[in-house]
Amino acid sequence: MNKLPVFEWFAAQGDVLVTVNTSVAGVDIPSRLRQQEVVDFILGETPTPKMTADERGVSAAMRFGGALHECYFPWEAIIQMSGQDSVIQFRNPTAATGTEPRPRPAPAAPKKKKPDLRLVK
Numbered sequence: 001m002n003k004l005p006v007f008e009w010f011a012a013q014g015d016v017l018v019t020v021n022t023s024v025a026g027v028d029i030p031s032r033l034r035q036q037e038v039v040d041f042i043l044g045e046t047p048t049p050k051m052t053a054d055e056r057g058v059s060a061a062m063r064f065g066g067a068l069h070e071c072y073f074p075w076e077a078i079i080q081m082s083g084q085d086s087v088i089q090f091r092n093p094t095a096a097t098g099t100e101p102r103p104r105p106a107p108a109a110p111k112k113k114k115p116d117l118r119l120v121k
Contacts, residue, residue, distance in 0.1 A: 020073050028072040
């Protein structure tokens with residue numbers, strides 16, 4: 001799916017909150033944020049005045065703890081966009097990464113239930 005027109009529509013209305021899957025190849029964010037699987041970023045004229053968006057993704061210089069970092073988000077990594085009045089969530093974010101979905105943990109074996117009987121003498 002071409003997400004550029006969707007992003008441009010949101011950006012024309014103001015700031016865009018993008019939710020990024022940090023495990024997608026090509027995502028460039030500070031290393032401490034990579035520990036989280038999903039991170040939200042606010043993009044727009046005020047928070048990121050030098051932002052550029054093209055057919056490959058979005059790049060923007062952002063400040064984290066006072067340090068400037070040139071961030072890059074390929075379209076495959078953006079799993080949600082939202083503005084003031086609407087939200088668009090993109091389906092199958094793991095299909096774009098080429099990774100398998102995480103297996104669900106096996107359910108725990110049921111514990112043996114103690115009988116409700118008591119010995120009375």
